Amino acid sequence: MLTWGVVAVLAVGVYGQRALGMALVDPDRLGHRSRQVLAMVPLSILCAVTALQTLSTRGELVVDARVAGIVVAAVLSWKRVPMFAVVVGAAAVTAAVRLLS
Amino acid sequence: MRQIPTGTSLTLGEAWTIAFTYFTVAITVSLVHSTAGTPPWIIVAATLLVNSATATLAYAAVTAAGGSATAGVVAGCLTATRFGVLAAALAPRLWPERWKRAVAAFAAFDPNIALANREQKDTDVRRVYVAMSLWLVLPWWLGASLGVVIGDWVSNPKALGMDAMFPALFIAIIRPQLTTTNARLIAILGAGIALALVEVLQGGLPFLVAALPALLALRNRNGERA
Numbered sequence: 001m002l003t004w005g006v007v008a009v010l011a012v013g014v015y016g017q018r019a020l021g022m023a024l025v026d027p028d029r030l031g032h033r034s035r036q037v038l039a040m041v042p043l044s045i046l047c048a049v050t051a052l053q054t055l056s057t058r059g060e061l062v063v064d065a066r067v068a069g070i071v072v073a074a075v076l077s078w079k080r081v082p083m084f085a086v087v088v089g090a091a092a093v094t095a096a097v098r099l100l101s
Numbered sequence: 102m103r104q105i106p107t108g109t110s111l112t113l114g115e116a117w118t119i120a121f122t123y124f125t126v127a128i129t130v131s132l133v134h135s136t137a138g139t140p141p142w143i144i145v146a147a148t149l150l151v152n153s154a155t156a157t158l159a160y161a162a163v164t165a166a167g168g169s170a171t172a173g174v175v176a177g178c179l180t181a182t183r184f185g186v187l188a189a190a191l192a193p194r195l196w197p198e199r200w201k202r203a204v205a206a207f208a209a210f211d212p213n214i215a216l217a218n219r220e221q222k223d224t225d226v227r228r229v230y231v232a233m234s235l236w237l238v239l240p241w242w243l244g245a246s247l248g249v250v251i252g253d254w255v256s257n258p259k260a261l262g263m264d265a266m267f268p269a270l271f272i273a274i275i276r277p278q279l280t281t282t283n284a285r286l287i288a289i290l291g292a293g294i295a296l297a298l299v300e301v302l303q304g305g306l307p308f309l310v311a312a313l314p315a316l317l318a319l320r321n322r323n324g325e326r327a
Contacts, residue, residue, distance in 0.1 A: 021188030094262030
């Protein structure tokens with residue numbers, strides 16, 4: 001259960017990390033190579049987030065109906081289906097697999 | 102297809118999809134907190150002020166499993182480390198003024214950073230970041246508030262496959278970026294490292310390590326210096 005105190009500490013803790021990220025990098029003193037690396041960081045992290053949100057629950061590897069949904073999402077993305085259909089398709093397939101199993 | 106803001110590569114369809122996804126997921130996040138006994142106003146405040154579902158959900162998971170509030174807060178903050186790294190990654194392309202970047206930091210999420218990052222010009226990076234942040238944060242707050250009100254209607258979000266929406270959205274965002282061998286390698290390594298470390302490292306720490314494959318951007322391509 002969240003309390004006002006917990007919300008306050010989490011708000012400061014989470015914003016602090018975001019602001020630190022923004023403050024640590026000085027755009028004026030950043031070389032070309034550092035910029036090249038930083039430009040690829042979102043891709044790397046997004047893939048990590050996707051993998052864990054598909055195959056883990058609370059810090060443990062889990063294979064469940066989500067996997068079917070995400071496989072469908074990957075296929076639809078590869079076919080260049082609009083983003084909205086990818087998201088709804090993945091949710092529908094996941095729901096269907098849960099219903100049938 | 103219509104772009105918002107005009108002249109950038111962010112399409113209206115993408116913005117609507119992200120808004121819809123965050124709206125829907127926010128409803129389910131509210132439900133989790135309601136079920137854990139959190140009063141409605143605190144849920145709305147948590148969504149508004151913490152601005153991170155992973156952080157508040159990590160807290161809820163730890164305390165529901167019998168952990169102390171302190172352990173919950175530590176877990177919550179640890180899961181949010183990736184937002185700091187993502188913010189740092191986009192920072193050089195945002196405003197030179199520190200205060201503007203400090204304001205921008207508040208809305209540092211995955212999709213707005215990923216989509217702003219694909220723009221060629223820094224001015225477009227800023228425009229897409231501002232637009233996408235609004236298209237994301239406003240539905241996020243709305244969904245959380247609605248979730249508090251209609252909580253009982255959506256009694257089982259998992260039965261509706263809602264937990265597959267975030268990863269599906271991220272796949273759709275990632276796919277167009279996989280145009281080079283380097284990008285594909287970085288993507289596979291990022292996902293692989295996270296999966297290898299999830300049971301070993303606490304909270305969001307696997308994401309920090311998973312940022313390292315970005316160093317492959319320095320790899321030589323076609324004999325040229327990268």
